[in-house]
Amino acid sequence: MAIDRLFKIFVPKDTTFFPLFEEDAQNLVAISSLFKQMINLEDPNLRVPFFSKIKDAEHVGDDITHKIFEKLNKTFITPFDREDIHTLTSTIDDVADFINKASQRIKLYKPKRFTPEMLKITQIISDACAEIHKAIGELRNLKNPEKINESCIQINSFENQADDLYHFAISELFDKEKDPVELIKLKEILETLEKATDKAEDVADVLRTIIIKAA
Amino acid sequence: MAIDRLFKIFVPKDTTFFPLFEEDAQNLVAISSLFKQMINLEDPNLRVPFFSKIKDAEHVGDDITHKIFEKLNKTFITPFDREDIHTLTSTIDDVADFINKASQRIKLYKPKRFTPEMLKITQIISDACAEIHKAIGELRNLKNPEKINESCIQINSFENQADDLYHFAISELFDKEKDPVELIKLKEILETLEKATDKAEDVADVLRTIIIKAA
């Protein structure tokens, strides 16, 4: 580790990671946008094509993840610590995974209704993905980390809002939903959405680690 | 890695991690104690203030976790391997998270009853957290690892007991609980409690790794 740090002073860093990070974040924005369109459709039949579109976009994300990992294994000098590149890529992948998982659950469970909190948390996920995209775009310029930091604060605030909505929705379900199968469906879809916002917060955490180390 | 090990012979190790570890373990004991008080209250209304107290204590734990991670990123020579400090801190955080999650589920689900095994597993969690606290207090003195080892053996035994109780309780629920919504509630609270004891075992695992490496 010590030796790596000495090297870093003299050897130019490989900067070609950035286009891959940006592509990954852009794809995440696309996934969250497809999900938002799908969940806001009134007619369940119109939702059907979105399930496979979201799944396909999630596979595109997997491919980008693999490209970054392969590059990491072959690159000697990285723009920031290897473990942070690994965590950043994995956590972005996790957000995409949970959005796709929520989509698959809606497809398979065919719930009779959505709760209002589901639509609100979906909007929050979409906003959090936009902030991730914005922050990733600033990673090239670590000397000026203020914008990344602002995005991280935003993402944390989104996670808190989603958490409150999730708790309220679960409490309502257990109070009012009398059909246990419908309760299971809605509860599990809500859980997956809430986990997507948790993972967005994990992205913010690793971005913060990256700017602290670069300070 | 090799070079790091050479360095370690000549450079004094930063020992200021220990007060943070101890604060973290102390806070974990506090969380488990609050949870035990809450779950043993007969009147559900009296439980209410505990849910936010436990959540607040879990946030205190998050802050200590972040302090340790920041310190880790800025410290050149650590008292033991960086990855083990990372895992130790994360797993303590995980125990706190699952206790808080169990508390939040009790708050949101409002189960009509607790099973006797829930109270017994809660006692085990509390005992495991006390052992973690004891072992962490011994980390300053790695030349005499016997006490840490004894705590690890205790924690493993606690995990086995909790596992047996959990299995018995789940089996009973599926045999006897006729209300499916009540079954879901109790099952998920039990699962979260059992995961807290799993995570305590993960703490014991990393403590054991630390004393093996120091041997």
Add this chain to the structure above:
Amino acid sequence: MAIDRLFKIFVPKDTTFFPLFEEDAQNLVAISSLFKQMINLEDPNLRVPFFSKIKDAEHVGDDITHKIFEKLNKTFITPFDREDIHTLTSTIDDVADFINKASQRIKLYKPKRFTPEMLKITQIISDACAEIHKAIGELRNLKNPEKINESCIQINSFENQADDLYHFAISELFDKEKDPVELIKLKEILETLEKATDKAEDVADVLRTIIIKAA
């Protein structure tokens, strides 16, 4: 890291990891075989002895995992990157854990029936474990990675098949199973089986990383 790579040229690598990897993979094949025998028995009473046999085999796997981790902590030069040995061992352990978890759920939940997809996914898990065993046997010879690569492709294809079966089974359950408690039981057993195939794919991912780095 850089220095480690220089060292690797001059210092003979410790090859005694391989018997442990092979023992671990062999044990995984045994676990998957026990599970397959159990789930194919018509009479629930005949299943009982298998639950503890599977659990015992999973504990044997834990012991092998611990041996590999201890060896890793004490070994200076490893046959491939330490982190990959760690991930390989952990993911094999995860596959075993999920098979045991499925077994424990069948024991505790006592479902009235299995779905046809459960038996099919069980066969896939067993085939995936056989491929893992085959690939691990080829790790000694990284100059000829073609066979490992073929096993990885097979495991990925198994995971896709299991995923489709899982989705179909869950969709069927929510359409047709009218007893909510029976639905919970079957759904959770299916989820655990599907996770076992996910973890087998994670084993394939790390095997692929190992052969890419060795190329």
